Amino acid sequence: MEANFMYCTFKGRKSVCPILLSKEQALEGIRRLARQIAADYARAAIHLVIALKGAKTTAGYLAKELDELGMTFQVDGVRVKSYAGTESTGKLNWLQELAEPDLAGKHVLVVEDIIDSGYTLSELLKVLKFRYGKPASIRTVALLDKPSRRRPELKGFKADYTGFEIQDVFVVGFGLDWDEEGRELPNIVYINPEDFINPSTN
Numbered sequence: 001m002e003a004n005f006m007y008c009t010f011k012g013r014k015s016v017c018p019i020l021l022s023k024e025q026a027l028e029g030i031r032r033l034a035r036q037i038a039a040d041y042a043r044a045a046i047h048l049v050i051a052l053k054g055a056k057t058t059a060g061y062l063a064k065e066l067d068e069l070g071m072t073f074q075v076d077g078v079r080v081k082s083y084a085g086t087e088s089t090g091k092l093n094w095l096q097e098l099a100e101p102d103l104a105g106k107h108v109l110v111v112e113d114i115i116d117s118g119y120t121l122s123e124l125l126k127v128l129k130f131r132y133g134k135p136a137s138i139r140t141v142a143l144l145d146k147p148s149r150r151r152p153e154l155k156g157f158k159a160d161y162t163g164f165e166i167q168d169v170f171v172v173g174f175g176l177d178w179d180e181e182g183r184e185l186p187n188i189v190y191i192n193p194e195d196f197i198n199p200s201t202n
């Protein structure tokens with residue numbers, strides 16, 4: 001496989017990480033998503049709900065693109081967590097509610113960084129449909145998707161707008177973290193956690 005690499009440091013240990021998507025590729029994907037979204041929503045105002053913290057980078061660039069396409073939107077966020085380390089816990093913890101908890105009549109577009117088992121986004125959607133009033137519509141956008149990882153009961157579950165389908169690898173960078181490290185990496189890299197935990201594999 002052809003791959004570019006960059007140095008990255010996790011858990012105090014430095015290693016080389018293969019780049020899955022460069023920042024330029026990620027931005028090109030976001031531009032494509034913004035064009036699709038702008039075409040679908042016509043002139044309707046959108047209420048972006050960012051799944052924090054991971055989707056902050058994606059949402060920031062998406063908002064910029066939507067703005068350039070003449071879209072009107074508001075931005076809010078919820079913070080939910082389902083991952084511990086590199087594994088899904090199968091439970092959704094609500095760490096932060098919407099700042100303006102009124103979605104009644106709004107065209108809600110949930111922005112997620114990545115879909116893995118599908119649990120986080122599907123649970124988030126269930127809650128957003130009623131907790132803050134009844135939205136006029138609710139759709140989802142995910143920069144990355146790992147369809148091969150879907151829970152059996154969520155097979156076929158997808159975001160309405162998907163940036164890139166990727167293999168079953170653990171990715172960091174472009175806002176995505178591993179235990180709060182690596183969010184600032186410009187490119188999306190994938191890591192083998194053992195490279196950073198077990199020195200014998202370095």
Ligand code: 5GP
Pocket residue numbers: 051054082083088112113114115116117118119120121169170171172176177178
């Ligand atoms: P799911 O609930 O679909 O299994 O997982 C979705 C959430 O888990 C994402 O919002 C993200 O926070 C985290 N996640 C899933 N896969 C990855 C990954 O490869 N890298 C990182 N950094 N987070 C991931």
Ligand code: MG
Pocket residue numbers: 051052053054055112113114
């Ligand atoms: Mg997330």
